[in-house]
Amino acid sequence: MDYSEFVDVYESLASTTKKLEKATILALFLKKLEKKGKAEWVYLLKGKVVPDYDAREIGISRQLAIKAISKGFGVSENEIVTRLRKIGDLGEIAEEFADKRKQGVLFSGKLKTDKVFDNLRKIMEIEGKGAVDRKLGLVSELLGQATGKEAKYIVRTLLSDLRVGIADGIIRDGIAEAFFEFGEESEKKKEIIFKVEEAYDLTGDFAEVVEAAAEGKSALGKLKVHPGRPINVLLPVKVTEIEEAFRIVGKPAAIEHKYDGFRMIISKESNGEVKLFTRRLEEVTKQFPDVVSVVSKYVKGDSFLLDSEAVGFDSETKKYMPFQAISQRIKRKYDIEELAKKLPIELNIFDVLYLDGKNLMPLEFEKRRKIVEKIVSNRKLKIRVAMQIVTDSEKKAREFYEEALKMGEEGVMFKNLKASYRQGRRVGYIVKMKPEVKDLDLVIIGAEYGTGKRGGWLTSYYVACLNDGKYLGVGKVSSGLKEIESEEGTTYAEMTKILKPLIEETKGQYVKVKPSIVVSVTYQDVQKSPSYESGFALRFPRITAYRPEKPVKEITTLAEIKKES
DNA sequence: AATGACTGCCC
DNA sequence: ATTCTGC
DNA sequence: GCAGAATGGGCAGTCATT
Numbered sequence: 001m002d003y004s005e006f007v008d009v010y011e012s013l014a015s016t017t018k019k020l021e022k023a024t025i026l027a028l029f030l031k032k033l034e035k036k037g038k039a040e041w042v043y044l045l046k047g048k049v050v051p052d053y054d055a056r057e058i059g060i061s062r063q064l065a066i067k068a069i070s071k072g073f074g075v076s077e078n079e080i081v082t083r084l085r086k087i088g089d090l091g092e093i094a095e096e097f098a099d100k101r102k103q104g105v106l107f108s109g110k111l112k113t114d115k116v117f118d119n120l121r122k123i124m125e126i127e128g129k130g131a132v133d134r135k136l137g138l139v140s141e142l143l144g145q146a147t148g149k150e151a152k153y154i155v156r157t158l159l160s161d162l163r164v165g166i167a168d169g170i171i172r173d174g175i176a177e178a179f180f181e182f183g184e185e186s187e188k189k190k191e192i193i194f195k196v197e198e199a200y201d202l203t204g205d206f207a208e209v210v211e212a213a214a215e216g217k218s219a220l221g222k223l224k225v226h227p228g229r230p231i232n233v234l235l236p237v238k239v240t241e242i243e244e245a246f247r248i249v250g251k252p253a254a255i256e257h258k259y260d261g262f263r264m265i266i267s268k269e270s271n272g273e274v275k276l277f278t279r280r281l282e283e284v285t286k287q288f289p290d291v292v293s294v295v296s297k298y299v300k301g302d303s304f305l306l307d308s309e310a311v312g313f314d315s316e317t318k319k320y321m322p323f324q325a326i327s328q329r330i331k332r333k334y335d336i337e338e339l340a341k342k343l344p345i346e347l348n349i350f351d352v353l354y355l356d357g358k359n360l361m362p363l364e365f366e367k368r369r370k371i372v373e374k375i376v377s378n379r380k381l382k383i384r385v386a387m388q389i390v391t392d393s394e395k396k397a398r399e400f401y402e403e404a405l406k407m408g409e410e411g412v413m414f415k416n417l418k419a420s421y422r423q424g425r426r427v428g429y430i431v432k433m434k435p436e437v438k439d440l441d442l443v444i445i446g447a448e449y450g451t452g453k454r455g456g457w458l459t460s461y462y463v464a465c466l467n468d469g470k471y472l473g474v475g476k477v478s479s480g481l482k483e484i485e486s487e488e489g490t491t492y493a494e495m496t497k498i499l500k501p502l503i504e505e506t507k508g509q510y511v512k513v514k515p516s517i518v519v520s521v522t523y524q525d526v527q528k529s530p531s532y533e534s535g536f537a538l539r540f541p542r543i544t545a546y547r548p549e550k551p552v553k554e555i556t557t558l559a560e561i562k563k564e565s
Numbered sequence: 566a567a568t569g570a571c572t573g574c575c576c
Numbered sequence: 577a578t579t580c581t582g583c
Numbered sequence: 584g585c586a587g588a589a590t591g592g593g594c595a596g597t598c599a600t601t
């Protein structure tokens with residue numbers, strides 16, 4: 001198949017914002033892929049070449065893509081960076097340069113999807129000395145044979161950023177529409193979409209789902225969890241009020257502490273092998289030998305899948321440590337045992353999805369919880385069933401919340417007692433609630449140009465506090481302003497207009513600006529920072545207001561920030 | 566051998 | 577992680 | 584209410600450069 005066929009699909013997906021239209025476009029194309037025996041190419045529709053659970057990576061992102069474009073089209077990196085400031089899309093830049101190329105240079109013969117897919121897969125295998133050059137070689141080979149539009153999507157695929165407005169949900173709908181008939185019947189449609197979703201949840205692999213769906217309903221229904229392969233996890237929605245939390249999950253609800261650790265999916269196969277995965281399905285078994293042995297010892301069951309939060313603590317003081325500390329262990333390949341001793345893990349198990357050959361996900365949460373309590377033996381600072389209350393009282397909920405905060409937890413999670421486990425979806429079965437923090441007033445000292453739909457605007461702002469008449473950086477903030485003009489709030493376009501006359505220096509995507517624009521910034525925590533002059537940075541910063549009336553000399557001081565850390 | 570640029574992935 | 581936006 | 588896109592700090596690993 002010509003790669004241009006993929007490009008046509010990408011372009012038509014991008015040309016509409018309507019989800020139903022996108023699903024129909026996908027449906028037609030998926031049928032074609034399946035007929036050709038190329039179900040695997042469904043990954044390309046997500047801007048990838050392997051399924052999510054596959055740990056291999058391409059290892060090319062913005063900087064190396066700039067080099068690849070430069071090499072592929074013989075233009076200077078500087079020229080590319082300049083264009084990037086204006087249009088914010090390396091894919092489109094590659095397209096421009098490909099189109100400008102003299103006609104005779106174009107490879108005679110069409111670029112095949114096989115070639116694109118294979119080269120990208122090959123890139124994932126390259127490592128060692130000279131790896132970067134060899135990777136770039138494979139990319140520029142592709143770009144050399146590509147038309148403008150093809151180059152655009154090759155580059156976007158490299159960046160895993162297709163930006164055509166599809167992700168798992170719409171691919172799921174596309175598969176349903178491609179291989180099943182449901183006409184105008186919305187109930188039937190819902191049922192089939194649910195079946196496809198279930199199949200994807202269990203396998204984590206759209207190629208497998210496409211093949212099964214093509215065979216029919218019964219093949220789809222036969223797909224199962226692959227032992228030792230992780231599955232997508234249920235995600236929470238966010239609220240700020242207890243009343244709202246209850247409204248979403250119903251009464252009574254289960255309420256649990258929200259720990260400042262990281263999500264860990266635990267799998268045990270019937271051969272006794274324990275494997276650990278993160279929320280994004282990366283395997284971390286090697287990184288946490290301590291967890292493997294705790295799970296083997298203190299969880300009953302021949303085979304299972306558990307959902308948990310791993311929290312780090314200091315082995316000497318026994319005090320819980322913030323996420324920043326535990327994150328040292330997640331990607332570690334060396335000195336694993338030392339770190340395991342210094343920064344051990346306490347596992348908080350809060351759900352079970354699979355046990356001894358049985359899929360428990362359709363079961364009600366309160367029943368799954370009972371099973372967790374049955375199979376997990378609590379061991380102090382090693383493993384425990386997540387602390388929980390069940391209540392319909394707002395007063396009790398508030399007390400539990402306050403208590404969690406007092407203990408240094410991030411907040412609480414509200415859970416619908418009757419809900420099944422819907423993987424990978426942010427549906428209203430789980431709600432998280434965290435406290436709001438007082439805003440800081442900070443001055444903008446620099447900015448960066450945005451990409452994609454924010455292309456051409458200055459959309460990230462370096463902000464600083466005041467110390468002895470000097471401005472010290474405390475981080476970068478981007479969320480919070482509006483993309484579209486409306487009654488309320490400042491837009492990125494307006495902020496860009498305000499900042500442009502203040503630019504003192506431009507370097508790549510970065511501009512230095514005269515410190516005079518003040519914004520209010522909220523955040524979750526102040527943390528120690530190795531990368532900002534103030535020595536501190538904000539965790540989860542976002543802008544709450546542009547403060548034109550605020551004098552620069554009255555912004556938040558370093559001393560005030562220190563107090564919050 | 567040390568440092569820095571870059572990437573990917575936790576939150 | 578948070579936020580904004582379109583369906 | 585949900586999904587998709589664009590963005591934050593900071594960590595370890597890899598590779599290139601000094």
